[in-house]
Amino acid sequence: MKGFGETKAKKGLIKVTVEIDENGKTIREARITGDFFMYPEEALWSIEEKLSNTEISELEMKVRKIFDELHVTLVGSTVEDFLEAFRNAIENAEKGERD
Helix, strand or coil: CEEEEEEEECCEEEEEEEEECCCCCEEEEEEEEECCEEECCCHHHHHHHHHCCEEHHHHHHHHHHHHHHCCCEEECCCHHHHHHHHHHHHHHHHHHHHC
C-alpha cells in the first residue's frame, strides 16, 4: 500500500510518501520531499533510511529519536510537522487499500 501526505509548516511544505506492508503494520519505505529547511541537509537521506522497516506503532518515537541523534536543526518547521505529514500519508495508504 502506498500513501501520500503533506503538511504546511510555518515556512514550507513537507511531503511524505510511504509504502506500507500488506499487513498495514510496517513502513517498508519512506520518502520525504518539500520546500522546508533542514540542517544538515544530508540528514534527510539518513532519516529516510532509518525509517525503512519501522512499525507504524513506533513511528513517532523513532522519528523523534532520529532527529535528536542526527542533531537536525529545522527552520520554520517542527518534528511535529513531519509527524503530521507521516500520519496523513499512512491514513491515505490505509484508505487506498479499502477502496
